[in-house]
Amino acid sequence: MEKPDGGWSLHGPRCAAADAKDPTPCQGPSTAVTVVDGTGREVTGCRWHSARLLASDGGARLHPMAGLLPCAVDIYCHAGDLPPFAWQVGR
Numbered sequence: 794m795e796k797p798d799g800g801w802s803l804h805g806p807r808c809a810a811a812d813a814k815d816p817t818p819c820q821g822p823s824t825a826v827t828v829v830d831g832t833g834r835e836v837t838g839c840r841w842h843s844a845r846l847l848a849s850d851g852g853a854r855l856h857p858m859a860g861l862l863p864c865a866v867d868i869y870c871h872a873g874d875l876p877p878f879a880w881q882v883g884r
């Protein structure tokens with residue numbers, strides 16, 4: 794898969810928030826925001842995959858420092874529009 798702007802590839806490295814079964818590429822910087830998952834593990838990822846992680850892991854939340862980011866509300870809104878494990882239903 795080509796890397797249009799050197800930022801991503803379907804088969805190349807993606808951010809840490811991307812689920813192994815989620816085929817979607819990262820959108821934006823791969824270290825945009827940190828999510829704390831249900832086990833307390835901190836995962837830093839792009840906005841796209843962080844929202845998908847929030848939608849899929851019932852215990853996940855944005856790291857408290859993410860509240861300082863203008864995009865935090867956008868990520869929560871995006872997560873709210875997604876079903877859990879969106880990639881399983883082709884989203």
Ligand SMILES: [Zn+2]
Nearest residue numbers: 808819839842
């Ligand atoms: Zn990503």
